[in-house]
Amino acid sequence: MTRAELLDALFPAGHATRVEADGILVGTATYGQNETVAVLGLVEQTPLGVEGALALAEHVLEIIRHSPGRPIVVLIDAQSQRMRRRDELLGLNEYLAHLTKCFLLASQRGHRTLGIIFGRIAAGAFIATGLALDQLVAVPGGDPMVMDLPSIARVTKLPLDRLETLAKDTPVFAPGLAHALPIGAVQEVWENPVELSAKLAAALQEPRPTRDERAALGLARGGRLHAAEIARRVEQEAVAAAAHD
Amino acid sequence: MKNALVPSRTGSWYEATARERISGLLDAGTFHEFLGPTARAVSPHLALFDLPEAFDDGIIVGRGKLQGRAVLVAAQEGRFMGGTFGEVHGAKLVGLLRYARDHHAEATSPRAVLLLLDTGGVRLQEANVGELAVSEIIRALVEARAAGVAVIALVGGRAGAFGGGGILAACCSRVVISEQGRTSVSGPEVIETNMGAEEFDSLDRPLVWRTTGGKTRRLLGGAGAYAADRIESFRAAALALLDGGIPAFDLATLAREQARLAERLEKFGACQDAPEIWQRMRLADAARIADLADEDFNQIAQAQPEANHDAR
């Protein structure tokens, strides 16, 4: 699905967006009962570097300041973080963290934040965009990952064909949408283009999730069986310990 | 029940194990571990790769006292699987931060969390669940901060703070770093593998250290305090930060961070190597930063405006 097709399918009542430097998409669109949504994105298969992260964060802060409560839809067709020595020298970790925090602040201040993956997104850039949003869905062609399998093979010193075999039995390490769904990283896949605008309107109508429900989702789907329980047990022991102190 | 801990023999933060760091950081005899090694909460995924497990999955979480005040603490063991985030490892930190978020207001509750980061990032054998754990940690951390909890990152271990760990460090209220506390998103080896040795020669140690090391991070404002590679130095720095102002997690702070990071790009965005930045900062010892002793360096850092404008 191209970006133009995606925008038309999501917002048949109209949208006005532009792509700025570093693949940053920004604009507004109409959804549901003639309501306005802020549209942001990281598109054109662009890796996320210091400039892009800062520009996208500025847009998020602008929306918080000037359009209180307006839902934010983030369209994603990117890469990983930009792999340049110069970006790391300048503190890319801070820029990605800042963007992550801006999305989370928007959410804390009552903005719905919903990501739609329609291409690649990977590693640190995924943490700072799609994974920082309240809801994350994919359309066909969405391809989230941490690292591609040949690179994982290189680092873990395991043969590629062995990893490919292992990936059939567990969703915990191999790239792709097929593995992001069962662990609860991606909530849904919206398959049918003609249903996109209705799905989006419905998703934005739902009450904003007040708690991070991804571990529960991964457990229910059988793809991430331990995270929810481990976190709960730590909380429980912390409560018990406080009673002794 | 409280844990007996072996004290560090050398006192070096870098050389110490995660348990030795906790032992030296907190008031003696105050550490109480949650889901400790006897619970055997090991990674369920490493066996698939025929890799050894650790009883704590490479992270120790619990509570203790720092100069008499209650704190929560999490320490990664950088020597086990590079201190990486797997499903269980990450979930332990999620649980700790959610506890901090939900219980900070009670009379005896800790209002500060110390994160002893020592991590290569996401554990590739559990890449998807590890990455998602990092995201859950950041969300819980930010929620705890919004509730008024101070989260202090301490970075100076063998594995540094790379990948998601680097992002996590910069989400904390404050960061303490030593020269050894290398921090970045893509590690030098990853950049070299993907982009070639001309982009980043990971075997060029001085280059790696002046690009990712603690001195550069401190001078640019990536860390608000610089510690010598001593456990007591980290303890003193953490205490000083807790006594100083802790930034709120709100629009004003993030607007200030936006301005801070924009200014950095404007001033130093054209620099390709750390000494160019130091020259533009007009540091007296620009050519010798890497060789400066900790005390001399600290004086320079404390006088440097960029280093101390650290809204985060």
Next chain:
Amino acid sequence: METLFIQRDAAQRAPGKSPHALVGVVASGNLEVLLERVLDGVRCEVHVKTPAAGFGEVWRAVIEDFIERHAPGGLRISINDCGARPDTVSLRLAQGVRLMTMEASE
């Protein structure tokens, strides 16, 4: 991974009151040793998980020597090995027994 189980009676109960202790880390050439005061009398159990296959006899010798020298009665000892040499194993076991004597102040 290979697992080994060794069980012996020690000469006496392990000294100290600490209910459990952990020493070492799972890193190349190293190991972690978890000691738990959970067994009756002078029995000592040692459970080993190691990636190095075929060293059963060496492990047995090192552990029997340890039980004889340190009298760790009442302890269940669990080891996650990462290719440690026998002298490192002996060192960690001794450190572990010593840590069990330290008071974890309540």
